[in-house]
Amino acid sequence: MLNLVLRFYSGSFDTGFSGELVDVSNQVLIAKFTFPASPEMPQLYKQWQDGLRENTRLRLTSAGDARLTSHLKKCEEAKRALEDCSQKWFRDGNFYVLSEKIKNKIPANETVVRINLVFSHFDVNKDDNDILRRLPWQLWRGLLDSGDSKKSTFALSEDLSEDYTKRNRHHHVLKSPVRILAIFGSDENGLNQKPEKEILNQLKNNNGVRVQIEEKPNRDRVNKLLWDSKWDILFFSGHSSSQERTGTIQINDGDSLPLDHLKEALEESKKKGLKIAIFNSCDGLGIANVLIQVGIPAVIVMKEPVPDSFASEFLLKFLEAFVKKGQRFSLAVREATGRLNIKDNDFPGATWLPVIYYSHQNQPDYIWPTPGVITRLLTFLFKFFSPRLNVIKTGVSKIINTFKSKKILFGLTVIVTASIIIIAGISKLLSPAPSICKSWNGVIHSIEFTPDGKYLATSSLDNTLRVFEIDRLKPEDVIKRDELLKKQIHCEEERNIVDLSFSSDNKYLAVADMQSTINVLRLPEHGSGKLQELKLKSSNFPKILSSIVKISFSNNNNNYLAAANISGQVELWQIQDQEVIKIQDIRDQGKYKLQLRFSSDKSHNNYLVMSDVTGKEFWWDLKxxxxxxxxxxxxxxxxxxxxxxxxxxxxxxNKNITPNNSQIESFKNIIPSPNGKYMAVIGIGNDNKNENVELWEQKNQSWTKIEIETKIEIETKIDTKTITDVAFWQKDNKTSLIVATTNDRNLLLLTLK
Incomplete structure (x- = not known):
């Protein structure tokens, strides 16, 4: 990650600002800057700020629909005016020049640039200083982000001494188990904290997490918890407010606690390991100032009053990105706000509210730890035995009562009973169908069929991998989830799958997840039995910040397997004697691969074809x-x-291969059928809004769009639906196209007319 500091020295919105841009890691001055004047900016921010606060107040007091609608329109106008003014400011030539300097500074192997905004030496009135801290700096991304997956993040930061930085720097990977103290303060005025409690409860005893929830504690209880216990993350939900450089939180219905009163307790907690503070409450910049003064490394606050429904959604999306996907701390905040843009109609500008604050600009981004084998085993045992504790207790009690008078057998009884419990847990651990696999609720984002059409593999947003035996399923049947569950032969939970691939000989399934874990499973030989995992040797994919994006088997029977990660690293294996042997590391063949496939020429020479986000291809001769x-x-x-x-x-x-009757204006992806005769084409329709899927057939060296039909009542134009994956299913000499979308519970089956 490229870490930069944008340090403001002097100026005002009436006259413009001056300062410097510094590369923190090398302490190198990149450029000095002068930003233009924008006299109208403070007033426009104040209008949007007032509108947002009134909008939040009306929702808390359950104002009438007419009044809320009228005010929402004014709030939207104020947000649009501030957005236009900010974008005009960021499009100024000085910003453009600085943006180019930043992009030229990003190393080729880096995907993230973090810009720390520092106003500590700001020689100007405090009102303009305050507005600068609150501006929607993310609107600058339009100039900074590149098409090759370069991403920028922004954070407020303190300009602290180098000695302080060295003494207080923390390791960037959190240690397992992660300990979270969650304080839920007053819920007066109808504040709904239930969703946040449910989200945190789901983390309990999962993935090496320990969560302690405190509801409406008194100040002595809060003080004691911070002094006496070790925490990695401090979370607060409730009412709060800021007063210049400090803040107050309402810890219960009758007590508001100035954060200054907790300084000593927070300093002690920081010494014991407190690394992150998340205050999912209103008007938090003053609160952040106190947390940063005591040296809490990373802080998230809301800079204005925040609607409770938005706050809970933000927490959910942030934890999904940070915990489940393993994103960097700052990228997880960016992803969470980006996924909540859909809320803008109800809360104009709400995605501008979350602010990251670092205690020093050299603070590395935190990363959630990957659970080890022991942690995963203990997590499973807890999940398995927790609902069965009463049964176990009753059984053990009966055995003890039976042998109470026989002291010689008592010790043996306890040992045998404990052994049975442990063996039962291990047996359950090895079972292919945990209880979560009996339901199926997540959106399907990957589907793959074996070439012979007998097996189907899926991965879903509920983090499950599933394999189904569909040999007896007819091509004309609608593929319903409930019916598929009856044919399920394998299921794994807690897998953030990114891609699947079956081998051309119908024997193997390769699976890759976001933690760069690759598994190769052997399918049952006679249509029944369990899948067996093959040993994969010598994978060098990093486990952190380098997710695999594509995995693919070769299209002939030599069982080559290739995988590529987001950093452009490609590894090539071959299945030999029930082992997956690596035969090649392919590096520096371009970055950020999106496509990976095998191809053969007329002389049966085999090639691995890789392409990056720009469409540029790189070919590798396997022989x-x-x-x-x-x-x-x-x-x-x-x-x-x-x-x-x-x-x-x-x-x-030749760019003129599109059939005349195609309804697609902009193409996104193509999926060839196994026999090469057909091609599924996905893209945006002529209305420039909906995603279409079309089936093309090759005839006389040209492509023709052919009609398709379905028993499900949809059009081939998938109205307002997002297509997550498409796969061909060939069975009984019939070719069908299977489509998964974000809106449909079942898979859409499209067949030739």
Whole structure:
């Protein structure tokens, strides 16, 4: 991560601002800057601020719909005016020049740039200082973010001495188990804290997490918890307010606690390991100032009054990105706010509210720990035995009562009973169908069929991997979840799957997840039995911040397997004697791969084809184990570039292959059928809004759109639905197209007319 400091020295919105941009890691001055004047900015911010506060107040007091609608319109107008003014400011030439300097500074192997905004030496009136801290700096991303997955994040930061930085720097990976103290203060005026409690309760005893929830504690209880116990994360939900450089939290219905009164307790908690503070409450910049003064490394606050429904949604999305996906702390905040843009109609500008504050600009981004084997085993045993404690207790009591008078057998009885419990737990651990696998609620985002059409594998947003035996399922049947569950032969939970691939000989399933874990499973030989995991040797994929994005088997029976991660690293294996042996590391073949496939020419030479986000392709000769110029390969390659489909051969591309009756305006992806005769095409329709899926057939070296039908009452234009995956299913000499979308519980089955 490139870590920069944007330090403001002097100026005002009436005259403009001056300062400098510094590379923190190398202490190198990149540039000095002068930002333009914007006299109207403070007043526009004040209008939006007043509108947002009134909007929050009306919702808490359950104002009438007419009054709320009228005010919401004014709030939206104020938000739009502030947004227009801010974007105009960020589009100024000085910002553009500085943006180019920042982009040129980002190393090729980095994807994230963090900009720390420092106002500590700000020689100007405090009102302009305050407005600068509150501005929606994320609107600057339009100039900073690049098309090759470079992402920028913003944070407020303190300009502290180097000695302080060295003494207080924490390791960036949290240690397991992560200990969370969650304080729920007053819920007066109808504040709904139930969703946040449910979210935190779901973390309890899961993934090496310990959560202690305190509801409406008194100040002595809060003080004692911070002094006497060790915490990694402090969370607060309730009412709060800021007063210049300090803040107050309402810890219960009758007591408001100035955070200054907790300084000593917070300092002690920080010495014991407190790393992150999340105050999911209103008007938190003053609170952040106190937390930063005592040296809490990373803080999240809401800079204005926040609607409770937005606060709980933000917490959910943040924890999904930070805990489940393993995102960096700042990227998790960015993803959470980005996914909540849909709330803007109800709370104009609410996605601007979450603010990150670091106690020093050199503070690394925290990362959630990956649970170890022992932690996962203990987590499972807890989940398995917790609902069965009464049964176990009753059984043990009966045995003890039976042998109470026989002291010689008593000790043996206890040992045998404990052994049975442990063996039962281990047996359950090895079972292929945990209880969560009996229900199926998450959106399906990956589907894959074996070439012979006998097996189907899916991954879903409920973090499950499922395999179904569908040999007896007819192609004309609607594929309903409830029916599929009856045919389920394998299920794994807590897997953030990113891609699936079946081998061409119908024997193996390869699975890759966001933690860079790759599994190869052997399918049952005779249509029944458990899947067996093959040992995969010598994978060098990093486990942190380098998620695998694609995995693929070769399309012939030599069982090559390739995987690529987001950093451009590619590994190639081959299945030999029931082991997955790595045969090649392929590096520096371009970054941020989105596509990975195998191809063969007329002479049966095999190639691995990789493409990055720009559409540029890199070819690898499997026989010679070296990169090869595509111009030397006699293969016709169909690909999507800049929204268009091209048929290319030796750098000569034909961009006119789209059938005249196609309704797609901008193409996103293509999926060829196993036999190469058909091609599923996904893109945005002529209305520039809806995603379409079309089926094309190759005839006489040209492509023709063919009609498809379905028993489900939908159009082939998937109205306002987002297509998550498409797969071909070939069975009984029939070809069907299976579509998974975000809106449909069942898979959509489209067949040729």
């Amino acid at each position: 010679k184990s070296e990169s090869i110029d595509p111009e030397k390969v006699d293969i016709t390659d169909i690909k999507v570039t800049d929204g268009s489909i091209s048929s290319c051969k030796k750098y000569e591309c």
